[in-house]
Amino acid sequence: MRKEFLRGMSTDDPEVTTVTSKGQITIPSRLRKQFGLEKGTKLMVVPTDYGLVLKKIDLPSVEEFQKRVEQRAGTVELSMEDVDQLVHEARGADE
Incomplete structure (x- = not known):
């Protein structure tokens, strides 16, 4: 399962971000554009055996x-x- 999970991850151009003292991170602009993340977008944080996974959730207005x-x-x-x-x-x- 881990290999399948890691296969879906691209390591060609890794991005690095930093957690602030308030626990916030900045998602790099290239990834925000790629995944359609705009101000107010809700993300679910899923803990896994391999780390954290962010999943965009689309809630109705x-x-x-x-x-x-x-x-x-x-x-x-x-x-x-x-x-x-x-x-x-x-x-x-x-x-």
């Missing part, structure tokens, strides 16, 4: 999320009690 909820609202029948139960389960019994 508030407007898009509201639109999706409205589209699905008519397809699911839940009572307020059902919604309360689902919220309670999602939060865990200790809250």
